[in-house]
Amino acid sequence: MNLEILLLLMVLPPLAGAALNGLFGRRFSRATVSFIGCGGAGLSMVFALLSAWIYSTSASQPAPFTHSYFTWIQAGELHANYALYYDRLTLIMTLTVTVVAFLIHLYSRGYMEHEGGYYRFFTYLNLFLFMMLTLVTASNYPLMFVGWEGVGLCSYLLIGFYFRKKSASDAGKKAFIVTRIGDAGFTVGVALLFWTFHSLDFQTVFKSVAALRQGEFESVLTAVGLLLFLGAAGKSAQLPLYVWLPDAMEGPTPVSALIHAATMVTAGVYLVARSSIIFAHAPSALIVVGVVGCLTAVFAATIALTQNDLKRMLAYSTISQLGYMFLACGAGVFAAGIFHLMTHAFFKSLLFLAAGSVMHAMGGELDMRKMGGLRHKLKITHATFFIATLAISGVPMLSGFFSKDEILAGAYEGPLGKPLLFWLGTFTAALTAFYMFRGLYMTFYGESRVELETEHHLHESSYKMTIPLMVLAFFSVVAGWVSWPKAWHGSEAFDRYLDPVFTPATEALRNVSPEHIGGLSPGALMGFSILAALIGIGVASWWYLKSTDIPEQLAERYADLYRILTHKYYVDEFYNWLIVRPLRVVSEKFLWHVVDQGAIDNVLVNGTGSGTAWVGGVLRRIQSGNVPSYATWVLLGAVLWLLYIFASHG
Amino acid sequence: MVPLSHYLALSVILFVLGAAGFIFRRNIITIFMCIELMLNAVNLAFIAFSRSLGNLDGQIFVFFVIVVAAAEAAVGLAVIIALHRNRESLNIEDVDSMKM
Numbered sequence: 068m069n070l071e072i073l074l075l076l077m078v079l080p081p082l083a084g085a086a087l088n089g090l091f092g093r094r095f096s097r098a099t100v101s102f103i104g105c106g107g108a109g110l111s112m113v114f115a116l117l118s119a120w121i122y123s124t125s126a127s128q129p130a131p132f133t134h135s136y137f138t139w140i141q142a143g144e145l146h147a148n149y150a151l152y153y154d155r156l157t158l159i160m161t162l163t164v165t166v167v168a169f170l171i172h173l174y175s176r177g178y179m180e181h182e183g184g185y186y187r188f189f190t191y192l193n194l195f196l197f198m199m200l201t202l203v204t205a206s207n208y209p210l211m212f213v214g215w216e217g218v219g220l221c222s223y224l225l226i227g228f229y230f231r232k233k234s235a236s237d238a239g240k241k242a243f244i245v246t247r248i249g250d251a252g253f254t255v256g257v258a259l260l261f262w263t264f265h266s267l268d269f270q271t272v273f274k275s276v277a278a279l280r281q282g283e284f285e286s287v288l289t290a291v292g293l294l295l296f297l298g299a300a301g302k303s304a305q306l307p308l309y310v311w312l313p314d315a316m317e318g319p320t321p322v323s324a325l326i327h328a329a330t331m332v333t334a335g336v337y338l339v340a341r342s343s344i345i346f347a348h349a350p351s352a353l354i355v356v357g358v359v360g361c362l363t364a365v366f367a368a369t370i371a372l373t374q375n376d377l378k379r380m381l382a383y384s385t386i387s388q389l390g391y392m393f394l395a396c397g398a399g400v401f402a403a404g405i406f407h408l409m410t411h412a413f414f415k416s417l418l419f420l421a422a423g424s425v426m427h428a429m430g431g432e433l434d435m436r437k438m439g440g441l442r443h444k445l446k447i448t449h450a451t452f453f454i455a456t457l458a459i460s461g462v463p464m465l466s467g468f469f470s471k472d473e474i475l476a477g478a479y480e481g482p483l484g485k486p487l488l489f490w491l492g493t494f495t496a497a498l499t500a501f502y503m504f505r506g507l508y509m510t511f512y513g514e515s516r517v518e519l520e521t522e523h524h525l526h527e528s529s530y531k532m533t534i535p536l537m538v539l540a541f542f543s544v545v546a547g548w549v550s551w552p553k554a555w556h557g558s559e560a561f562d563r564y565l566d567p568v569f570t571p572a573t574e575a576l577r578n579v580s581p582e583h584i585g586g587l588s589p590g591a592l593m594g595f596s597i598l599a600a601l602i603g604i605g606v607a608s609w610w611y612l613k614s615t616d617i618p619e620q621l622a623e624r625y626a627d628l629y630r631i632l633t634h635k636y637y638v639d640e641f642y643n644w645l646i647v648r649p650l651r652v653v654s655e656k657f658l659w660h661v662v663d664q665g666a667i668d669n670v671l672v673n674g675t676g677s678g679t680a681w682v683g684g685v686l687r688r689i690q691s692g693n694v695p696s697y698a699t700w701v702l703l704g705a706v707l708w709l710l711y712i713f714a715s716h717g
Numbered sequence: 718m719v720p721l722s723h724y725l726a727l728s729v730i731l732f733v734l735g736a737a738g739f740i741f742r743r744n745i746i747t748i749f750m751c752i753e754l755m756l757n758a759v760n761l762a763f764i765a766f767s768r769s770l771g772n773l774d775g776q777i778f779v780f781f782v783i784v785v786a787a788a789e790a791a792v793g794l795a796v797i798i799a800l801h802r803n804r805e806s807l808n809i810e811d812v813d814s815m816k817m
Contacts, residue, residue, distance in 0.1 A: 692813030694748075695740050702736060 070121050071134035074151045077114035077161065078200045080107040085193035092186025101176045104189030108172040108196055112165035119158050129155055129567035133206050133270065140209060144265050152206030152269055156568045159405060160203040160337060163412045166542075167329045168196045170535040174420050175321040177531030178427060188228065188319065195221035199330050203337060208257045208267040211338075215253065215302070218331045219246050225322040226315045238314035245311040249301015253338075256294030260345075263287050269341070276344050277571050281578050288345055292352030295342055296359075299335030303389045306363045310639055312386055316378040320423030323378060328385045328419050329412040336392040336408050340401045343572035347399075350579050353483055357397015361478075361488050364390030366636075368498040372505075373632040376433050377422050380506050384459065385415055387495060391474050394492060398484040399576045400477030401569045402562040407470035410546045414458040414467055417539035421452035424528045424536065425510060429521055435506060440515035444525040447533045449511045451540040456507045458543045460500035461600040468600075469547030471496060473559065476552075476592045482576035486586070493599045500603025508611035554589040724765035731758035745797055745807045749790075756786050 084107025092100050122128055131154035140147040172192060179188050195218055202214025219242075227239030261267050263284060264275045276288070299305070304312035315327045326332070339346060339356060346353040364387045371383035388411050395404035426433060428445055442449040458467040475496070479489035515522065527533070551557020587595075610617045622629040631637070689700065735754035742748055760779045767775030797807070804811055 694809050694812060695743075698739050702740065 070118055070125065070132055070153065071136075071151070073114055073118040073121060074134070074153060074204060075136070077111050077118055077165070078151070078197065078204060080110035080114075081193040081196040081200070083107060085190050085197060088186050088193065089190040092190060095186060097180075097185050100186045100189050101172075104193055105169070105172045105176065107193045108165070108169040111196060111200065112169040115161045115165040118153065119162055122153060122158060131157075131270065135206075145261065145267070147207050147209040147267060149210065150206040150268075151204045153204065154568055155565055156337075156340060156405065157203055159409060159565070161200065163409045164196070164199050164203065164330050167412050167416050167539075168192075168199075168325055170538055171321050171325040171329075171416060171420070174324075174423075174532050174535040175319075177529050178321055178423055179319065180531075182319070184228065188225075191221050191224045191228070192322075192325070195225070195326060195331070199334075202334055206269050208260065208269075208272075211341075212253065212257065215298075215334060215338075216250065218326070218334065219243065219250070219302070222246075222315070222326050222331055225326060226318040228318055228322065232317070235317040238311075238317040242311040242315050245308055246301040249298045249308055249335075252294040252297025252301070254298075256291045256298065259287065259291050259294065263291075273344050273571075276348055277575075279348055281348065281575065283348075285349060288349040289352045292342075292346050292349040293355060295338060295345070296335075296352065296356050299338045299393075300359065301335075302338075303332050303335030303393070304386050305335070305359055305390065305393060306366060309363065309367065309386050310642060313379050313382040313635075316376075316382050320378070320419055320426060323382070324416040324419030324423070327382065329416040332385065332389060333392070333408045333412065336389065336396065336404055339393065339396045340405055340569075343396075343401050343569055344575070346396070347572035347575035350483065350576065353397055353399065353576075355397070356393050357478075357483060357488060360390045360393025360395075360397050361491050362390070363387065364394060364495045365491055365498075366390075368495045368502065369632060370635045371502045372498065373629065374502075375435050375509075377425065377435050377438075377506060377510060378419070378433055380435075380502060381415070381418055381422060384418075384499065384503065387499065388415065388459070391471065391492065391495070394488060395474040395477050395481075398474075398477045398488060399482030399573060400473070400484075400562075401572065402565040403470065403473035403477045403481075405565060406550055406561050407467075407474055410458070410466035410470040410543075413539055413546050414455040414465075414543040417451055417455040417536060417543050418459065420532070420536055420539065421448050421455065424448040424532055425452075427528050427532070428525050429517070430524060432521060435509040437516055437518060437521075438510045439513045439517065440511070441517075441525070442511040445511075445527050447527060447536060451533075451536040452511065453507065454540045455543050456503045458547075460503050460604060461496050461596060462604075463597060464544075464547075466543050466545065466547030468597075469550055469552060472552055472554075472593050472596050473550065473562070475596050476554075476589055479587065479592055480589075482573060482579070489592070493595050496596055497599035497603040500600045501607045504604050504607035505611050508607065512612060513615065552589070552593065554593045721765055721769045725762060728758045728762040728765065731755075731761065743809050745800070745809055745812075748809060749793055749797065752793075753786060753790070756782055 084103050087103050088095070088100055092103075095103070122132060125132075131152055133150055133152050135148040135150035137149050138146070139149045172189075175188065175192065179185055182188070198214045198217025198221060200214070202211055202218060205211035205214055223239045223243040226242050227236045229235045230239075257267060260272060264272050266272055266275070297308075301308045312327060312332065316323055318327070346356065367383045367386035367390060371380050371387065374380040374383060388407070392404040392407050392411070395401065395407060422433075425438070425441065425445065425448060428441070428448075429438065432438070454465070458465040461468045461471045475489055475492045478484050478492050479486060517525065550559050550561035553559055634640070691697075732755050735751045735758060738751035738754070739748055742751065760782055763775040763779050763782075767773060767779075800812065801807055
């Protein structure tokens with residue numbers, strides 16, 4: 068079958084599912100709703116696999132495949148078609164997205180079983196999948212922006228899914244507004260790109276950029292790169308726009324897994340990787356990407372150390388891991404970033420789904436201080452969570468190890484790599500291993516701190532939820548094997564596979580900064596990253612399994628530091644003070660009291676009313692109700708009129 | 718032949734009488750008749766001018782005015798009868814319910 072038809076068949080089923088469930092779902096039974104929802108996602112996955120197969124066996128690959136279906140926008144120089152773009156990067160993104168999405172759809176059948184708004188949930192989930200696929204298959208920036216905003220909308224709708232709860236609807240608004248700041252950057256960046264190259268089509272733009280000599284248009288491209296990265300930072304929760312992601316945990320857990328861990332938040336990484344050639348011609352923008360990513364990774368990991376809410380801890384971990392991906396892109400090793408994106412999608416969605424399973428068993432409880440010892444009751448959940456924890460901590464042979472190792476190696480020896488980035492990244496790896504194992508131990512090990520009533524209801528979730536967990540656990544183990552590291556005499560096959568996509572960019576970067584010579588060997592780099600993981604795990608085991616009183620003593624001794632960490636560096640408070648409060652005060656004191664109540668209500672609205680009333684009060688004296696007086700007025704008017712005529716005719 | 722000015726003088730006298738009666742009288746029937754008087758004063762002026770200028774337009778106008786006056790009389794008298802039934806009075810000062 069033709070690739071162009073297969074691609075449509077991949078993108079459209081979720082849209083059809085969303086339309087069916089959205090329009091008629093209220094009347095469908097739960098079985099029908101979940102059949103349509105999962106069917107849409109499943110079909111999409113099947114066609115994603117088929118298109119991957121057809122593309123891989125076609126003669127034209129690795130050249131990108133594009134097909135234009137219809138003209139979408141035509142205005143002057145601006146042409147934007149509904150056109151899809153398929154190359155090896157798209158292939159990996161579509162496979163990751165559809166596989167994870169399908170599994171999470173299946174899981175949701177069990178998780179949402181007892182919740183209201185079942186059809187609404189599946190409508191949004193399908194719509195999200197459609198938008199995400201639009202985002203990754205778009206062949207021009209405007210179409211990508213449609214997907215970009217679409218996933219943002221679905222994110223908003225799903226965070227605020229329990230809209231009767233004020234904190235949930237507030238979190239939805241926060242996510243929407245904060246990402247909007249980034250979206251503004253995206254839009255301006257794209258406009259700047261159009262202004263410079265007179266096209267927004269990927270192939271045209273990338274060709275024109277690649278044809279530039281190094282340094283040509285550098286200032287414009289730097290601006291474009293920084294603006295695009297602002298968009299990416301909003302969507303992918305990087306400093307300083309990360310604040311919405313922890314609050315996004317108000318949504319149902321499958322949503323946190325799909326949107327706020329596995330797929331949507333990685334859209335920013337995809338944007339940077341897709342535009343790699345632009346960044347390659349703007350090295351200073353790329354350095355900003357790497358530094359921000361690295362700082363975010365450290366920053367979020369330190370916050371995660373002291374979180375007691377299971378999902379929030381995972382949220383900060385997501386921010387930190389996204390930071391890793393940007394660190395990879397910023398160091399010029401885009402393939403490593405995409406590799407981590409893929410492995411992270413598997414193990415992080417697994418972590419969230421397992422957390423959802425815990426939450427399900429605990430009746431919605433998320434505070435890890437009220438858990439403990441759950442491994443006896445939730446065997447499958449525990450096993451899968453354990454595997455995912457090993458993977459994210461970077462224990463050798465699991466997926467997270469391979470991708471994280473590539474990133475750290477890239478941070479050291481990549482085109483724009485710096486030793487400092489490597490050391491910060493390694494430090495973060497130790498922190499990651501520590502807080503993940505801390506979470507694992509607090510939840511599943513030690514004495515049970517579960518309240519009696521909850522303890523009574525503890526049960527393993529149904530197979531509807533555990534099967535997706537097991538499948539994801541399988542992927543969390545094996546997904547990394549596709550790229551055997553150089554240090555182990557592997558070929559890093561995944562990176563080589565993506566070479567056709569990223570070679571123009573990496574070559575351009577090599578021109579800017581020639582190969583680093585000397586320093587640590589790949590084997591030594593890997594040794595440090597393994598060591599970091601082991602130290603993190605060791606300390607966590609010591610503090611949370613053996614001598615469980617140490618953390619409390621530390622918290623007491625370094626009370627100030629502890630308070631700063633538990634309050635997440637007071638960033639929310641700072642933003643409140645810097646932006647929200649002034650905005651509130653100006654809105655209330657000036658816009659509300661002065662402009663709205665004063666100028667509009669009093670002067671314009673009430674002024675019109677009272678002015679008319681006053682004039683009327685004067686004029687009503689004429690309306691005496693006395694017919695002879697009316698007659699007098701008529702007569703007087705006629706006389707005046709006649710006088711006027713005589714006067715004007717001389 | 719009677720000069721034009723005489724006709725016009727008569728017309729003015731009739732009109733002023735009508736207007737004064739319309740303003741100062743209190744009986745609705747009288748007021749109504751005063752209106753007719755004013756209309757006929759105007760008619761007289763039209764006819765006089767028509768005759769004096771040898772132009773038929775004025776006479777045609779008079780026919781219009783007569784038709785309107787007839788219609789007005791029909792409607793006006795009906796209104797006055799309805800008013801009298803409701804108010805038991807023909808005094809114009811009793812009819813002021815439009816006053817605020």
